[in-house]
Amino acid sequence: MAREMTEEEANARHAEKMKKKKEARDKIMSTKIDEKGLLVVHTGKGKGKSTAAFGMVFRCIAHEFPSAVVQFIKGGMDTGEKALIKEHFSHLCEFHAMGEGFTWETQDRERDIELAQAAWEKAKELILDPGIKMVLLDELNIALRYDYVDINEVIDFMQNQKPENTHVVITGRNAKDELLEIADLATEMTLVKHPFRAGVKAQAGIEF
Template sequence: MTDTPSRPDELARHSAKMAKKKAARDKIMATKSGEKGLIIVHTGKGKGKSTAAFGMIFRCIAHGFPCAVVQFIKGGMETGERNLITTRFSDLCQFHTMGEGFTWETQDKARDIEMAQAAWEKAKGLILDPRNRMVLLDEVNIALRYDYLDTAEVVAFLKDHKPAMTHVVLTGRNAPEALSEAADLVTEMELVKHPFREQGIKAQIGVEW
């Protein structure tokens, strides 16, 4: 329980302060009227990059918007979100798993490059289809980071060919600077504390996959 006295004069002051805050916010909000398809980047070492991206995909599904996912790296692993989307929402969301796992799992660079290029070709087609309101390129930043894809080519494509109202979400650590510069919305998920590191807790069902 909070032990704030909550006396009538204090409540009135709070109310007046909040009314002022609301007026200021409403004024700001009135200037925010634009709409556009965004280039969205989730990067950083923390948890939540792909998770939040899938959260947005589920929002699109909820609104009945066609959308698509291309997984660049995580192909080797069965995940809850993939199962849910492919079994229940395949009418709205195309799901393409083009990766075979992290690069230290495959140990075959030529093959990794081939897979990344194929995934990017698929991604371009999905982005060019204006019916898709959102296209998620999951872990694409890893492919950019290892030069399996050319960052300049990806950025140029997004700038020149992305339909105006399509959102494209790019996830993964170490997003290249040129990509962040081209993006509209960049969030860095910062790892403050992680039980994997500090408590020897493994990746758990429902939390990580």
């Protein structure tokens, strides 16, 4: 019957295992470049796409990196993120709410296209600004899905004009395959459960 390890032996074994793991990790890290502006896409049917993206914006703010937000669809809503940034961090983060609500609420395709095009022009301006570290394009995927903004133009801009060290984060369901292909980081939020299905409306502090 095998002898059970003492606490001291277990600790020594763990330390040796972690030492080898660190050596392997350090070897991997030595091959990585220090810095690169990323194209990040948050998509999927699950909740949390914009929430996670704003978390990245707040990280930039905490590091005092200038950043910017352009909202393509939800601009008509009063959200906690917008209030916090505008009231306390406007010196570090520009906030441009340029939509008027979801498409089923506006019911005006021509107006939606006009606003989405204006938001895209503002987005390009902000991304090209050398003083801005990160730009969040909230719900751009929705505008792309309905062809309010040309996906080919977005792909061309991201590949050929986005500054090398600028991070761009794009959110929204149904991300185009072309966008996912050129993304450096793409995450799909999967819906498991949602309170709306149980009759609970969107709540301040959770959804907005």
